[in-house]
Each structure stands twice: as structure tokens, then as C-alpha cells.
Amino acid sequence: KIHVNEEVLPLHPTLVSDKYFSTIDFVLFVLLLVASMAIGLYYALSGRQQRTTREFLLADQSMKCLPLSLSLMATFQSAVAIVGTPAEVFTNGTQYWFIGCSYILGLLIPAHIFIPVFYRLHLTSAYQYLELRFCKAVRICGTITFIFQMIIYMGVGIYTPALALNAVTGFHLWGAVLATGLVCTIYTALGGLKAVIWTDVFQTVVMFAGQLAVIIVGVQQAGGLSHIWRKVIEGNRISGIDLNPDPTVRHTFWTLALGGVFLMLSLYGVNQTQVQRYLSSRTEKEAVMSCYMVFPCLQIALGLSCVMGLVMFACYSDNSPLDNQYITSKDQMVLYFIMDMLQDFSGLPGLFVACLFSASLSTISSAFSSLATVTMEDLIKPHYPSMVETRATLLSKILTFAYGLVCLVMAYVIHLMNGSVLQAALSIFGMVGGPLLGVFCLGIFFPLANSTGAVTGLVAGLVLAFWVGIGGFVTQIPSITTVRPNNCTDMAATENAIMATVTTALAPITDEPSKPVGLYALYSLSYMWYSALNSSVVILIGLIVSLITGPMKQGELVAGTVYPLMDKAQDLMQKLLRPKSCVGSREQRVKWTHLPSNAMLQYYIDIHCSVLQVLIALCISVFPANWYMPGTNKWSCPNREKHCKGGREKDLSTIISGCLFGAGNISVTYNQKSYHLLVGV
Numbered sequence: 001k002i003h004v005n006e007e008v009l010p011l012h013p014t015l016v017s018d019k020y021f022s023t024i025d026f027v028l029f030v031l032l033l034v035a036s037m038a039i040g041l042y043y044a045l046s047g048r049q050q051r052t053t054r055e056f057l058l059a060d061q062s063m064k065c066l067p068l069s070l071s072l073m074a075t076f077q078s079a080v081a082i083v084g085t086p087a088e089v090f091t092n093g094t095q096y097w098f099i100g101c102s103y104i105l106g107l108l109i110p111a112h113i114f115i116p117v118f119y120r121l122h123l124t125s126a127y128q129y130l131e132l133r134f135c136k137a138v139r140i141c142g143t144i145t146f147i148f149q150m151i152i153y154m155g156v157g158i159y160t161p162a163l164a165l166n167a168v169t170g171f172h173l174w175g176a177v178l179a180t181g182l183v184c185t186i187y188t189a190l191g192g193l194k195a196v197i198w199t200d201v202f203q204t205v206v207m208f209a210g211q212l213a214v215i216i217v218g219v220q221q222a223g224g225l226s227h228i229w230r231k232v233i234e235g236n237r238i239s240g241i242d243l244n245p246d247p248t249v250r251h252t253f254w255t256l257a258l259g260g261v262f263l264m265l266s267l268y269g270v271n272q273t274q275v276q277r278y279l280s281s282r283t284e285k286e287a288v289m290s291c292y293m294v295f296p297c298l299q300i301a302l303g304l305s306c307v308m309g310l311v312m313f314a315c316y317s318d319n320s321p322l323d324n325q326y327i328t329s330k331d332q333m334v335l336y337f338i339m340d341m342l343q344d345f346s347g348l349p350g351l352f353v354a355c356l357f358s359a360s361l362s363t364i365s366s367a368f369s370s371l372a373t374v375t376m377e378d379l380i381k382p383h384y385p386s387m388v389e390t391r392a393t394l395l396s397k398i399l400t401f402a403y404g405l406v407c408l409v410m411a412y413v414i415h416l417m418n419g420s421v422l423q424a425a426l427s428i429f430g431m432v433g434g435p436l437l438g439v440f441c442l443g444i445f446f447p448l449a450n451s452t453g454a455v456t457g458l459v460a461g462l463v464l465a466f467w468v469g470i471g472g473f474v475t476q477i478p479s480i481t482t483v484r485p486n487n488c489t490d491m492a493a494t495e496n497a498i499m500a501t502v503t504t505a506l507a508p509i510t511d512e513p514s515k516p517v518g519l520y521a522l523y524s525l526s527y528m529w530y531s532a533l534n535s536s537v538v539i540l541i542g543l544i545v546s547l548i549t550g551p552m553k554q555g556e557l558v559a560g561t562v563y564p565l566m567d568k569a570q571d572l573m574q575k576l577l578r579p580k581s582c583v584g585s586r587e588q589r590v591k592w593t594h595l596p597s598n599a600m601l602q603y604y605i606d607i608h609c610s611v612l613q614v615l616i617a618l619c620i621s622v623f624p625a626n627w628y629m630p631g632t633n634k635w636s637c638p639n640r641e642k643h644c645k646g647g648r649e650k651d652l653s654t655i656i657s658g659c660l661f662g663a664g665n666i667s668v669t670y671n672q673k674s675y676h677l678l679v680g681v
């Protein structure tokens, strides 16, 4: 049996028999690199030739929403998702598809909370916010955390397609890594953010084209839609909605749709790569629009990958190349499928490989650009405030090159680690991106949070993240190795053990394992909850420490750094200390229907609402108040019979939020008067 090792086995004799990457496939791959490079050079040489940092790092703030939205999607849609998602669906069914539900809140909240705050502060780096809101130290901590996260992700992003290609076709591993790394570095360093965004657009088109072509031909090869449907039904791969509340189950509706919201927020809300795109928009409105438009793009991308997984399953359910040890990891599955089933369609493998590398290029170029930006803006510029623009721009270009080299080094580090890439990437986002999300939320939603609280919270969040993340990684080794015995050499066995560990619930759990207790329960937490857990811990510790060390005073806050949502949080704390009398005597009441329909309403939420309720309230707060305010008698107020008569009997958003999350109090302030509402049924 073949153990894939690119150094020993440059070509694969038994894998796809006599089928190799052909000349036309190779040409398509090279064309992709050449076209990307050409776009980069065009922006390097045209216009004002990237002479200021505003031009180089923020695309002259001239971007429109269509290219922005495609670029937003391309940034976090790497080869990891292209090979990882079909493999996930192949092994565990379509449950992962439910992550699509998290895109709703995961994009609405950035669009209406994060974008307005960042855009109006005229930032370049998202971490400038942390200094404005807290202090320099928090900014530096945030920047360093971000750099750490992106460097690892970049390594995974560049290594994944190269490894898959190498394992299946024997294409030179380091040749592919070097080619993509160099091309990407050059066009990013020369063309700046504008080149990155426009190459993203081109690469997105290639990505969709590749996936779509493979699916269409694949369906035909697999014996048509009805045959595929029968196979996936027989193989039990169409997953129903799994409402199991157990947080240790890897993928359920809750881990994906709710845990996924936090993941999405850390990526689309506060990650520099995306914030930089919002800031490069011509207007705030266009930035918000681009955020809306990512939604269908992400859904299409997710749908295509899932369908590809199903098609693959129909082809290989009885004869898995993984079981036959034709391939060594499920991440090689997609390419194996392409080379095995579609080899006779000249150019199709090449188109798909171009798709794979498009995904990877668009991700690492965004990473280079954002890393150069934060290094310049957060670490270098503050020390040289009088640096001239041309010099700063040149330095930014050099930084981009430097990160290109770092990326190549990281590819080698990832090469030494080995593992299932999708879960690895998402775990990194949860472990490092989660705490970062927490510190931003702490600043934006809680006026009382101070710098000490922010630093302590961030550090505590990171410590917990690595504790739980690494704990989960280590404690899973024994159980998995027994599941998957292998008869390779000792070296290969250890390697496989590590690989299988990251693959975690590779096989759906068949026999009921004993419930983990104590720390093991914590370690077995689904990786999809990492973002939520870690960000909540940062907020909680941040608030506690802030309260102990003396909360921030209203006057000390820089205007525009806090979102009005939690404006009254301090009032609320005081109110909570008093016995609660639904509506204080100071507060006046008017009929709900007397509130003007365009009233600007401010909400604050009872502190004993759960995090979920807070989220829902956030969601509610983004809809125009007059959608559900006037005369809705689901809002209870004292004398509600008197005041709230004749309204709509059922208000959808109220009912859904109420049913799902129980009741919570929300107060509305209008014209300096407070009104209390009870959300729920």
C-alpha cells in the first residue's frame, strides 16, 4: 500500500493508474498565475501608481460594493473550504450545511454595528479602534494576536492545495507552493489592495466556474441526479436538523448555526482583512451593501461544496479510495475524484486545479495585505509619526514581501504538522479570533469596560482558548487510534495518529461513548463553540476586572467608540441593585402608538439575559423599530390593555425570539423617557 510522501514518491503509480496532470491542465494553472499577475501589474502601473498608504492599503477608498462583496467572500474561502467541505459531507453527511444559517446574524451584525463604528472613526487598521477605546497596550496585544492568527492560517492556505495536488497527481509540492507564494507576493506588493480586490474578483469567477463545471460533469459521470440521490439516501448522507443541545457533539444545528455566528463575527466583523475592505469602500452605505451581498455568495459557495461532497459519495460509497488507501487523508478526496472520474474531459482537471489555487491565492493575498497594514499602522508608524508618505508606502511594500517569505516558511511548518485542514482552520479562528472578537465587543457594547479589563480579559481568553483547544487535541488521541488501526510503519502510525486526531469525529459516532466528566467535558467541547466560549470569557473577565478596578467614566470615552446599544448599561447595573419595580416612578409613559414611527430608539438589555438573548436583541435592534413597535400587544407594559390595544396579534420576530430564547427585558429610551418592554411570548 502506498504511503504518500512527496519526497520518496514524486509520482503516483497506483493511485490514478496512468492518469496524470496533462499539458492542457498545466497550461490552465499557469494561465491563472499569469492573469493574476497581470491584474496586479495593471494596478501597479496605472493611475497614481500606489504612492500613498491610503492608495496602497485602502485602495484609495474608492471601491464599490460588487467587487468588495466578491473579495470579502474570497478572503475566507480558501482551498481549505474547497477540499475540506466536500470531504466533510462525504464522511459525515450534510449537517455542516447548517453553518449557512449562521451567515444571517453573522453578516447582519457586522453590517449594522461594526461597519458604522469603524467607518465613522476613519481607521486604517481595526486595531486603532482598540487604542481609541482603551489604550496603546490593548492595541498592541490585538495586533500581535491577529498577526499570529493570520500567519498560521496563511500557511494552511498555501500548503493545502499544493499538498492535495501533489498527493494525487504527483505535481511537485514545493514547486506549487513557491509558484503561488511568489506570484501572490509580487502582485500584492506591487498593486496594493486594489490589485488584491480585483484579482479576488477574477479568482472568484474561476472558483465558481471550476466547481460548477466539475459538479455538472460529475453528476453525469456518477449516473445522473436520481442515481446520486438514491445513493446518498441509502448511505444516510442527507442529515436532518440535529437539535441535540449537547455542546460536545461536533456538528449539530446549535454548534453550527449559533457557534457559527461567533465564528462569522470574528471573521466578518473584526478581522483586519475584512475591516480593511469595508474601510476601502467609497461610502459607508456601500460597505454595508457589500456585507449584504456576501450572503448569497457565501451560500452559493457552501451549496456547491456540499453538492460536490454528495456527488463524490455517490461515486465512492461502495469503494472509498480512503479505505482502499489510495489516498491517505480525506482532504485528498476531491482531487482524487477529479483525476479519477473526470480525467477524460480534457482541461477539466486543470480548471478545477485553477479553482483550487484561485481560492488559495485570494486568501493569502488578503492576508499579506492586511498583515502589511497592521504592521505598518500599528507597530511602525506610531514610532515614526513624521515619516513621509512615499517612504511609508515603500516600507509597506517591503513588508508585503517579507510576509510572503514568512508564508513560505509557515507552509513548511504546516507540512511538518499534517491534519484535517477545515477543522484545523476553524479551530484556529476560534482559538485566536474568538478572544479578539471578545475584546472588540467589550469595547463596543460595554461603556464601563476599561483598559485593565480589556488586557486581562484578552489574556485570559487566549489562555483558556489554548488550554481547551490543545486539551481537546491531546485527549482525543487514544480513542481515535483504536478506531482506526493501521499497519504502516511506526513512523507512519504516529503520523496517522496525529492526523486522525485533528480529524476528530472522522466517523460518525456509532456506539454511545461514556459521557466525559470534569475537565474532559471541557476538552470535548465542539470546536464550533470555541469562538463563542472564548469571546464570552473575554467579555466576562473584562467586565469583572473593569468593575473591580474602577469602571470607565462616560467623559473618558472617545466619541463614536461605543455602540448606543448598551449606552445605559451602567444605569442598568444600578437599577439591578434596587428592588425591581417594573417601571420607575420617574419614568413617564406614552401610548406606544404615539411614538413616531421613525423614532431613534435605544435599547439596553437586562443583565440577566443570556448571551443568546443579547444576540437576538441585537438582531431585533437592527430592524426599524416601527416594524414591531406600534400597538403590538406582544410587548407588555403596565396597563398594556390600555396602551397596546388593537395591535397586530402576532409579530414574527417577537414570537421567534421569545420562543427560542425565553423572555428578556428591553428598555427603550426616547426623548429622555424610558419604556420597558418584555420580549417573548
Ligand SMILES: O=C(O)CCCC[C@@H]1SC[C@@H]2NC(=O)N[C@@H]21
Pocket: 076, 077, 078, 079, 080, 081, 082, 099, 263, 264, 267, 298, 301, 302, 422, 425, 426
Ligand atoms: O479557509 C477556508 O476556506 C475555511 C476557513 C474559513 C471558513 C469560514 S466558515 C464560515 C465562512 N464560510 C466560508 O465559506 N468561509 C468562512
Ligand code: NA
Pocket: 073, 074, 075, 076, 077, 078, 079, 358, 359, 360, 361, 362, 363, 364
Ligand atoms: Na480565497
